[in-house]
Amino acid sequence: VRTSPLGAREVAGAPYTLRVLQEGYCSPQPNGTFRADGSVTLVWGGPVTALVDTGGPWDRQRLVNLLAEQGLSPNDVTHVVCTHGHSDHVGNINLFPTATLLVGLDLSRGDGCYLPHDLAKGCPYVLHPGLLEVMATPGHTINHVSVVVRDTSLGTVVVAGDLFEREEDEEEWRALSEDPVKQEQSRRRVMAMADVIVPGHGPPFRVFREWGVGKVPWEEDDEGNATTGDGPKGH
Amino acid sequence: VRTSPLGAREVAGAPYTLRVLQEGYCSPQPNGTFRADGSVTLVWGGPVTALVDTGGPWDRQRLVNLLAEQGLSPNDVTHVVCTHGHSDHVGNINLFPTATLLVGLDLSRGDGCYLPHDLAKGCPYVLHPGLLEVMATPGHTINHVSVVVRDTSLGTVVVAGDLFEREEDEEEWRALSEDPVKQEQSRRRVMAMADVIVPGHGPPFRVFREWGVGKVPWEEDDEGNATTGDGPKGH
Numbered sequence: 001v002r003t004s005p006l007g008a009r010e011v012a013g014a015p016y017t018l019r020v021l022q023e024g025y026c027s028p029q030p031n032g033t034f035r036a037d038g039s040v041t042l043v044w045g046g047p048v049t050a051l052v053d054t055g056g057p058w059d060r061q062r063l064v065n066l067l068a069e070q071g072l073s074p075n076d077v078t079h080v081v082c083t084h085g086h087s088d089h090v091g092n093i094n095l096f097p098t099a100t101l102l103v104g105l106d107l108s109r110g111d112g113c114y115l116p117h118d119l120a121k122g123c124p125y126v127l128h129p130g131l132l133e134v135m136a137t138p139g140h141t142i143n144h145v146s147v148v149v150r151d152t153s154l155g156t157v158v159v160a161g162d163l164f165e166r167e168e169d170e171e172e173w174r175a176l177s178e179d180p181v182k183q184e185q186s187r188r189r190v191m192a193m194a195d196v197i198v199p200g201h202g203p204p205f206r207v208f209r210e211w212g213v214g215k216v217p218w219e220e221d222d223e224g225n226a227t228t229g230d231g232p233k234g235h
Numbered sequence: 236v237r238t239s240p241l242g243a244r245e246v247a248g249a250p251y252t253l254r255v256l257q258e259g260y261c262s263p264q265p266n267g268t269f270r271a272d273g274s275v276t277l278v279w280g281g282p283v284t285a286l287v288d289t290g291g292p293w294d295r296q297r298l299v300n301l302l303a304e305q306g307l308s309p310n311d312v313t314h315v316v317c318t319h320g321h322s323d324h325v326g327n328i329n330l331f332p333t334a335t336l337l338v339g340l341d342l343s344r345g346d347g348c349y350l351p352h353d354l355a356k357g358c359p360y361v362l363h364p365g366l367l368e369v370m371a372t373p374g375h376t377i378n379h380v381s382v383v384v385r386d387t388s389l390g391t392v393v394v395a396g397d398l399f400e401r402e403e404d405e406e407e408w409r410a411l412s413e414d415p416v417k418q419e420q421s422r423r424r425v426m427a428m429a430d431v432i433v434p435g436h437g438p439p440f441r442v443f444r445e446w447g448v449g450k451v452p453w454e455e456d457d458e459g460n461a462t463t464g465d466g467p468k469g470h
Contacts, residue, residue, distance in 0.1 A: 029348075032351050033348050033349060033350050033351070034348070034349040035347055035348055035349070036347055036349050037347045056343070056347050057328040057329035057331070057332065057336065058329075058332045058345065058346045058347055059329075059347075060329040060332070082322075084320065085319065085320020085321060085322075085325060085338070085339070085376075086320060086338065086339070086341050087317075087320075087325070087328065087336060087338035087339075087341040087343060088341070088343075088347070088349075090320060090322070090325050090328070090338075091328055091329050092329050093292040093322065093325070093326055094292035094293070094294075094295040094326050094327050094329065094330075095329075096292070097292065097293045097295075101292065101322060103320070103321065103322035103325075104320070104321070106321050106322040106323070108291070108322060108323075110293065111293050112270055112271055112272045112291050112293055112294075112323070113264075113268050113269070113270055114268060114269040114270070114271050114323075115268050116267055116268070141320075141376075141377070141378075142376070142377065142413045143376075143413075178377045178378075
């Protein structure tokens with residue numbers, strides 16, 4: 001499997017287009033602190049208007065402005081999915097009191113009504129059949145989820161929260177993981193299905209697979225994979 | 236160890252007084268859903284004004300009103316501690332952009348600056364030396380924390396988030412736990428130090444211990460413990 005930067009913040013599709021409203025980052029500072037915020041992604045174009053992650057709590061007005069640039073008010077968002085309960089991802093969930101809200105595995109609607117679902121059993125939570133769904137991707141946190149957008153102009157996009165820190169994060173993700181073994185499984189599963197991945201703290205990147213007969217490409221070594229696309233890098 | 240309802244929402248102290256602004260609840264509905272919200276607790280009276288948990292995201296204005304009833308605006312809150320990252324506890328963190336914010340083990344201040352700490356190594360995060368601190372209490376979630384208030388009129392109060400669902404929760408807490416073994420350890424540790432516990436989804440309750448020589452009272456069976464206080468119940 002090879003990856004390369006997407007080089008854009010938007011992936012068009014019919015009906016669903018996806019746009020990274022805020023590109024996440026994480027910068028260690030000389031004094032031992034980190035400056036960080038999570039990616040915030042909008043998926044819209046059909047009956048569902050979904051926001052994936054809401055950024056840190058210091059940026060309430062910024063998020064309202066980013067939505068307004070897309071011609072949307074918070075009330076236009078029908079579904080908010082927070083990939084997990086860390087503060088740089090759940091900071092602004094109270095902007096969306098009318099939306100269906102999934103925070104990790106907490107699914108709620110309206111005034112404190114929590115709904116059952118089967119995400120923990122491996123069943124996706126479907127927002128739009130065949131096009132838009134949430135899947136459990138445990139590891140970074142036990143209850144971590146990712147959003148899958150199908151049939152875009154680039155294929156399947158997975159908005160993966162902190163399942164991936166950034167495109168080339170092999171040195172980093174394990175140290176941030178609640179369960180590295182499960183996270184490795186989740187990462188492989190997503191790498192096997194995604195054409196584009198939106199990570200939690202970096203720009204979106206493309207995934208290129210070379211499918212051979214009877215081979216599971218992400219278990220081959222690097223030499224066994226041909227590359228596709230423009231300037232992909234080893235992952 | 237015996238417990239009994241506190242029968243009040245406030246515990247006075249010098250300097251720190253504690254008040255449960257919102258009593259958490261969790262009510263299964265006939266249709267399989269749950270109506271739930273988390274406890275919200277204010278600790279004030281010294282240089283620190285701390286809010287423990289922020290309730291669900293549908294109640295932003297209610298939380299502002301509850302603070303106003305105590306004569307406070309959100310900007311008066313110096314520290315917000317969310318015991319863990321579930322949606323009924325982190326719903327309104329963006330009301331407090333000027334506070335130091337601890338969400339589970341995410342410690343941040345200002346505009347997205349994340350700070351190191353040693354909570355995961357077992358060292359408390361001290362808000363006011365000797366009086367007010369945060370301790371790691373893993374189990375319900377891996378990163379769960381609790382707030383300890385010392386030297387109140389009733390002794391030590393622990394605002395314990397969902398480490399305890401409610402006073403008599405033996406039938407329930409394990410099903411909601413990410414790590415029941417760790418949670419059991421955390422529960423015993425808190426039961427051994429707390430005179431009052433504020434649980435995540437029920438009213439505050441008192442804890443009565445009968446200290447015998449060489450005994451660890453919470454490991455005795457029920458018959459081995461004398462009771463103290465007014466109408467305590469077995470736990």
